Amino acid sequence: MPLLTVADVLRLPVIVAGLPRVMAGEEQLGRAVRWVHVTELLDPASFLEGGELVLTTGMPQPNDPSRLRGYVDQLADIGAAGLVVELGRRYQQVPPDLVAACRARDLPLIVLSRGIRFIEVTQTVHALILDAQGELLRRSQQVHEIFTGLTLRNAEPQELVRAAADLMGRPVVLENLLHHAVFSGTGGGTAGQVLEAWQRRSRATPTPDTVQASGPEGWLVAPVEHNGRRWGRLVAVPNAAAPAADPEHTMILGRAATALTLARLTGHTRWDRQAHTCALLELLGWSYRGRTEARIRIEALGIPVVGHRLIALAIGHHGATADETGLDDRLADALRGSGTRALVGRLSPDRTGVLLALARASAWQPVVERVSRLTEETLGAPAVVAVGPGVTEIDQVARAFREAEEVVDAIGPVTPHRPFHVPSDVGLPELLYALRDDIRVQRYVEHQLGRLIEYDERHAGDLLTTLRHYLAAGNKSIAAKQIGLSRQAFYQRLHTIERLLGRDLESGVQRTQLHVAVTALDTLTATGAGGWGA
Template identity: 80%
Template sequence: MSLLTVGDVLRLPVIAAGLPRVLAGEERLAGPVRWVHVTELLDPASFLEGGELVLTTLMPQPNDPTRLRGYVDQLADVGAAGLVVELGRRYQQVPSDLVVACRARELPLIVLSRGIRFIEVTQTVHALILDAQGELLRKSQQVHEVFTSLTLRNAAPEELVRTAADLLGHPVVLENLLHHAVISCTAGGSPGQALEAWARRSRATPTPDQAANSGPEDWLVTPVEHNGQRCGRLMALPDASGRATGPEHTMILRRAATALTLARLTGHTRWDRSAHTSALLDLVRWNYSSHTEARIRIEALGMPTVSHRLIAVVIGHRHGAADEAALDDPLAEQLRSAGIRALVGRISPDRTGVLLALARASAWQPAVDRVGRFTKEILGEEAVVGVGPGVSELDQVARSFREAEDVADAIGPATPHRPYHVPSDIGLPELLHALRDDVRLQKYVEQQLGRLIRHDERHAGDLLTTLRHYLGAAGNKSIAAKQLCVSRQAFYHRLHTIEHILGYSLESGLRRTQLHVAVLALASLTTADDVQPETPDDVQPDLGIDVRDAPST
């Protein structure tokens, strides 16, 4: 329950009986009334603390315009909620100088044309104020219990913000010190309405020392601290109807900010990474109702989208899930320090996703190369960095990530080591490596090479190695024999034995192709130690922009 406002008091029957008319300060009628004070003193400010609605007949007031203006200035300076003047005892109409002075100070001036009993007004209003304050105390205890329960079970910051929004009935946003909206809950409203042009609107809203309304849009703002330092702020925005916030909202927001501070103390410190992860997953799964909603959410995280090329990068952790803080946080900081706008977050237990926003006129390779080299410094050479095609629209990002994942899946032990890989790097060995878990591929390898493998196992032979070199040399027996360091006669004898075991001649180009595919597939099904790369490690990728990899947009 919110405290009474000046407008609420004027609607009470005990006041309405006096036929009240508002002559000044109409825009301040929504101000709260902390108390009602009846006085005929010429200097009432010395007895006021702010928020009082002053009732008077102006009996002792002088006619001097200067003194009247001074009287109004005292009330306005102390923060009085308004001035109610009863006519008939001294004045039949309010002095025009008093009206002018109240309008100049935007102090609500209410005139009662009919006499009323001030004691009844004070009794009625004070009872309502006390009831409202009691209800606020009861509500405060309930809110305290809610957030205490959430804190004790170590609730995530997202749940704390969502709870605050539900209790407030207003959109609530948690932002970091860079004015990025890391967590937001619109409480049933439109995300676009709350987050549109977020950075500009946020920077125009100062941060008060404690929860208070601030800025041109009258946001309710409270700082969030960690270890005695500000780490962000929590804000409640006006709802769709423009309904203002009150003391109850201030109390709820303070409780939520305290819970967020405790959450950081208990380990929930990675707000930015959590926000990036959530945004990336929403893009990959396209959990947005429209392109506009996606744009507003991504831009609220400090990522430009208009007139930029968006590059999806997937980092595969070869040996299972890596500690998120070990790679994701340092990588995000590395890109930020280089002036590269990016979202970095874990999109699966063993994969990190990176979305780069690059100016269309700039080359994409340096940024991607930085990601690749830094990743390998942290995770080692076996980490795989796959790059999807550049896109210009957010609803195309999911496709770019799928292609980047396909690249990361396809890169196997036989692929030359590079800082990153693009779709055009996927050749036959990479394609077979990507299909290594397909039962049909496994059956094919067994059908083509099973008899030869079993013969080698029984006789401790190396006919499979002989076949691999023969096929790798495109059927050139002299080159293959030299690579194996055996005589040509011995090599011919081995080929004859292979043909006998397989039951067909190796002179057929189609047969050799089938066997070569099977040999490459077998390599993808074995450990990296069993595989001999067929491409020299010193071959470097073409760093020219390929329209298949990162199209200009």
């Protein structure tokens, strides 16, 4: 609930009846009024704590300008919300020295030209303040229950941040010590509006020890800790609906920061990885309104886009999972340690995605080879590292990842192992491997080669081997020599194959059809699909 301000008090009928005029501190009328204090003492500051609106008839105020300035200095130093002087008893018009002193200290000075009952002012204002405090307590209990519920069901940090943003109606950002915007809730705005030039703006905003406004933009900042050390901070950014912090927003941000600290204590520690995974999936699904918003979101995570070449890597790891081995964390740490900017996150349970941001003139191959070596060392087994085409626009990243993932799907046991694979490595065996689960491929193999396989099984023959060598060599004499047969014996086998399959091996089209079928059979056999034997 917003604080009662000096401007709010001046709009109350009980004050309006006194014909108030603001004589100084016009820019400070947004100050919060914590209490109203009526005094005719010459040293009122000794009875104040800060935030009070002081009401006086001016009776104790001295004629000496220096002592008058001292009176104003006391109020300003203690943090009084403002000074209200009623004319008529001590002054017929406000002393210029008093106005000058208040202007010098930027202290709101309000002059009442008509007499009013101060007791009515205090009763009215104090009732409003107490109502606001009671509402704040009720609201505090509601917020406490919301974040307690989220904590008890182990809500993800992204959900906690969004809950804070929704409750406050203003953008909220969780950032780490490197000023990377790990998670954000836009509070009805857009990521582009909130995160533009985030690191520069964030570095200009100091982190206080408690929840309070900080920096040139008036961000509300709450530190987030882990094991007694500061991990990062939670930031609420002003917007048109909530241009300044109030007690309710301060309370909400503090509760959210506490919930995030508890989340880290209970095991939610891979926030950077979660943020990178979310960013990669958002790029793949393109959940942005345009290039600018996507660029701002990725750059807020510390990944440069403009002037860089973006390389998409898809890493397929079967068997040991990345969670068991800590692959994602190791890759992220190694790339960061080598000065390479990259997003590292999970695309699926058995696939890790890496988006490298490299200078356009730099070579990407050495970086990818390091990624491959570290992946195999971590997993303890060969892995498929596929590289998509390099792109320079953020909206081209999804296409690059799709191509890299298609390569991962195509690299199988019949493909020679390499540190990394690119789309041009996908040949006929790889294409058929990618289609290995398609029943149409299995039917094609059966239609083309079924009778030959059955004949070999019944007669313990090796006609399929003969056909395989012939199709691979493309020459009868060379193929006969490779399998150690005379040309006559080899030719006889080919005639038997032609008769069994009803094919003409002199036909280039029919040879191609059989070559595809044999390659598919070898691929399916190597992966255990189809139930065939060679």
